[in-house]
Amino acid sequence: MTTFDTMLSDAAPRAVRAALGWLGDEQEAREAAQEALLKAHRARGRFDRSRPFYPWLRRIVRNTCFDRLARRKHREAPGLRDEWVASEGPTALDRLAQEEAIAAVRRGMDRLAEGHREILVLRHFEELSYEEIAQELDVPQGTVMSRLYRARRALVRALEER
Numbered sequence: 001m002t003t004f005d006t007m008l009s010d011a012a013p014r015a016v017r018a019a020l021g022w023l024g025d026e027q028e029a030r031e032a033a034q035e036a037l038l039k040a041h042r043a044r045g046r047f048d049r050s051r052p053f054y055p056w057l058r059r060i061v062r063n064t065c066f067d068r069l070a071r072r073k074h075r076e077a078p079g080l081r082d083e084w085v086a087s088e089g090p091t092a093l094d095r096l097a098q099e100e101a102i103a104a105v106r107r108g109m110d111r112l113a114e115g116h117r118e119i120l121v122l123r124h125f126e127e128l129s130y131e132e133i134a135q136e137l138d139v140p141q142g143t144v145m146s147r148l149y150r151a152r153r154a155l156v157r158a159l160e161e162r
Contacts, residue, residue, distance in 0.1 A: 004044045007053045008037055014054065014126060015061045021125025022065035022117070024106035036064040055136055058126075062118075069110075108158035116151035123148055 015036055019029035040047075040060050047056055109117055122128045122136060130148075134141045 004041070004047070008040060008057070011054055011057050012037060015057060017125045017127065018058060018061050018121060019065050021109075021121030022062065023068060024102060024109065028068065032064050032068050033061060036061040039064065058136075104159060105155075108155050111158040111161075112151065112154050115147070116154050119144070119147045119151050120155065 012033065015033040016029055019032040019036070020026060023029045023032060036057070040057050043060070047053070109120065112120070119133065119137075122133045123130075128136065130141050130144045133144045133148075137144065139147075
């Protein structure tokens, strides 16, 4: 039988990808995933071993990200970061342009309905197959496809409105 700590360790990269989908910032996603893994470890007694592990953990990751998003609204927008100016590789302007593009997508994602955001995170950040998403959401695979189509269209509209 797989130990709880092994299940947590195996799911950690997936938790980071999910958090990145919700938060849009790699460092914050790593911190949120670590926080969620710690919460899961503390709540291990409530995990029902007769059920799949990752959906249980995913809810913890999602809720942790939602908490962070709520706190984020009270912070200032970040300015030009010092490490961009001093780093080798892409110039500060390249990184700024990339950051602006990421921020635009993040703002677009933030404007989506929760269901649209969730299915985009599952597909594009957690990289689940249509079949896995169908199992996760307990819907037919065709429903996953249509929801993804509508979510992508909603994201495009949100980006065009900016």
